[in-house]
Amino acid sequence: xxxxxxxxDLMFLxxxxxxxxxxxxxxxxxxxxxxxxHNMSDDQRKQFFEYVQKQNGFNLEKEQCRHFVARxxxxxxxxxxxxxxxRIEWIDCYIYNDKYHTSKSRFINTExxxxxxxx
Numbered sequence: 001x002x003x004x005x006x007x008x009d010l011m012f013l014x015x016x017x018x019x020x021x022x023x024x025x026x027x028x029x030x031x032x033x034x035x036x037x038h039n040m041s042d043d044q045r046k047q048f049f050e051y052v053q054k055q056n057g058f059n060l061e062k063e064q065c066r067h068f069v070a071r072x073x074x075x076x077x078x079x080x081x082x083x084x085x086x087r088i089e090w091i092d093c094y095i096y097n098d099k100y101h102t103s104k105s106r107f108i109n110t111e112x113x114x115x116x117x118x119x
Contacts, residue, residue, distance in 0.1 A: 007044055010036060011051050019057020019065070029064060033071040034103055046074055067104055070096035080108055081115040088114070 005013070014032065017025040032052070040048065049072035052058060058065055070076055076094050091108065093100040099107040100116065 005036075007040070007048075011048060014048070014052050015055055018052055018055035019059055019062065026064065029068070030104065033068055037071060042074070045072055049073065067096060070094050070101070071104075075118070077119040079117050079119055080113055082108060082112040083114050084112050092119070 010032075013028070017028040020026055020029060032048070037045065049069075052068065052072075060066055060069070071094055073094070078093050078095065078100060079090050080093055080100050081088065081090050091100075091102060093102050093108060095101070096104075096107075099110075100113065101107045
C-alpha cells in the first residue's frame with residue numbers, strides 16, 4: 001500500500017531512522033534512495049542530501065550511508081548510453097562501488113555501455 005508524505009515530514013522522519021540499527025529503520029532509510037528519491041525535485045534532493053548528512057547517526061563507515069551519498073550527491077548523477085541487443089537508450093544512474101547503478105542492487109553491465117556523461 002502506498003501513501004503520500006509531505007517533504008518536510010520526510011525530513012523529520014530521517015532524523016529517527018538515519019544510522020538505525022533495527023530492520024525497520026534500515027528499510028525506511030533505504031527507501032529514501034530506492035523510492036522517495038524518484039518523487040523529489042532536484043532542489044528537494046539537494047536539500048534532503050544536505051539535511052540527512054547532518055543527522056547524528058549518519059556515518060560514512062556504514063555502507064548504507066555511503067550508498068545514500070552516491071544516490072543523492074548531485075555531482076554523481078549520470079546519463080549512460082547503452083546498447084542492449086541493438087536497442088540503444090540513455091539511462092539515468094549514479095556511480096556506486098565503481099559501477100553505474102540504477103538502484104542499490106541493480107547496475108549496468110559495462111559491456112553494454114557506449115557512453116557516459118555527467119548530468
